[in-house]
Amino acid sequence: MLATTPGPVSPRRAPARTRAALPLSDATLPAIAARVPVPTYDRTALVPAVVHIGVGSFHRAHQALYLDELAAAGDTGWGVVGVGLRSTEMGEVLSGQDGLYTLVERGPDGERARVVGSLVDYLHAPEDPQAVLGRLADPRTRLVTLTVTGGGYFVDDQGAFTADDPDVQQDLADPQRPSTVVGFLVEALARRRDTGTGPFTVLSCDNLPDSGRSARTAVVSFARLRDAALADWIDTHVTFPSSMVDRITPQTSPEERDAFERTYGVADRWPVLSEPFRQWVVEDDFCAGRPPLDRVGVQFVDDVTPHKRVKTRLLNGGHCALGYLGTLAGHTASDEATADPVIGGYLERLLVEEIGPLLPVVEGMELPGYCDSLMARFANPAIADPLARLCRRGSTKMPSYLLPSLREAREQGRPHGLLVLAVAAWLRYLRGTDLQGRPLQVQDAHAERLGELARQGGDDPRPLLGERSVFGRLGDDEELVAEIGETLAALSRDGVAATVAACLMNPLEETR
Structure with a gap:
């Protein structure tokens, strides 16, 4: 069920420069x-x-x-x-x-x-x-x-x-x-x-x-x-x-x-x-x-769990993916990144094709419509969110909002290449530089430790994935580790647009 502020939205008023505030x-x-x-x-x-x-x-x-x-x-x-x-x-x-x-x-x-x-x-x-x-x-x-x-x-x-x-x-x-x-x-x-x-x-x-x-x-x-x-x-x-x-x-x-x-x-x-x-x-x-x-x-x-899962996995998880991948692509705000056909197209398919099918049915909520509303909200130029804010506290947000979807997708044998890309983008971001080598300010309680591991591993994600306090047992999944490593290397070698295109063309799916 969606709820919005009642009443119409009025056009912005002209500045009232002639009257004292x-x-x-x-x-x-x-x-x-x-x-x-x-x-x-x-x-x-x-x-x-x-x-x-x-x-x-x-x-x-x-x-x-x-x-x-x-x-x-x-x-x-x-x-x-x-x-x-x-x-x-x-x-x-x-x-x-x-x-x-x-x-x-x-x-x-x-x-x-x-x-x-x-x-x-x-x-x-x-x-x-x-x-x-x-x-x-x-x-x-x-x-x-x-x-x-x-x-x-x-x-x-x-x-x-x-x-x-x-x-x-x-x-x-x-x-x-x-x-x-x-x-x-x-x-x-x-x-x-x-x-x-x-x-x-x-x-x-x-x-x-x-x-x-x-x-x-x-x-x-x-x-x-x-x-x-x-x-x-x-x-x-x-x-x-x-x-x-x-x-x-x-x-x-x-x-x-x-x-x-x-x-x-x-x-x-x-x-x-x-x-x-x-x-x-x-x-x-x-x-x-x-x-x-x-x-x-x-x-x-009676139970808010299904409502919360839908919201946190789609909105908060989507924010994580948008923040890290959008930053690596050179964007600074949520509306700008969502308007980018590469980033916006990736995000929409991530929500609809990989995260959405993992979610419970919530009475009164039509999932495709909810995803459409999220994309419109992310693209709202009047309330643009700095990507730097979306990227904060990744060591808390990612384990709560995005990694659970990746774990469940692997367990259920579902496509997960776009989720892997979101994780790879975060790992690349943790090095403290963008793809052109420009410095990034990583704001995280564990920035020093995670940054050290990210730089130590480079395109090898194993040092980071070994941090069980953040990644749990994902690092024990050798196939997944290899997939994340390949995507990390693709980001470094080919850049965001080409890596996104490759992920959209070749979705990863567990067959066991």
């Missing part, structure tokens, strides 16, 4: 309303029932927007308290704007802007951990949502909690001053249990294969290191639904911020840009009351 705040909302839509509900009536940990552009373009629309629909019982774990900048911006920010949705035919008002407070955890714990323990808090990336859960590829992590050990030593998500959640839940307040729901919105299970494993495992009875109470009373989230939300550059101010006459220090499309599918498993988000387009299901 209004600073964004509660006090200026009446004047700003003449320029862009603003919240029509009473923000003072918002109940701080949701704590979101990890406020960034995606949360503000997605979950916070849905809750803003819920308030506009008449239910002000689900206001959001944002929590930041690292940088102070987001808090400085939101505090100076009374929690308000603008969202600009850009489609191929134009854009529209609106002010979002669902954030009622923002706390920076390192500065005041007690304030964060107080909010989490507050009886009004009924739901905690998370966008902290996979590393924030301290759960390894085998699903085990990494209790020896230094941050985890520090939180165990001083539970009153936590620094990790699990430390905050467990201490807050301990306080709620001791005071009889009761549990809250923990809803992960991160792109993990089973984000709910990861959250449960992290929280219960950490609690068990502190107090077995507390861990049992959490395991029994707290629910950890998984969800699937989808919306392309590139970073906002200073130039985009300044252009927004000129266009709309509103001075927002950190507006959010996104595509018109959005989707949120959530498992219906709430222990402290469920926000009626189905009123504003959220889909509640």
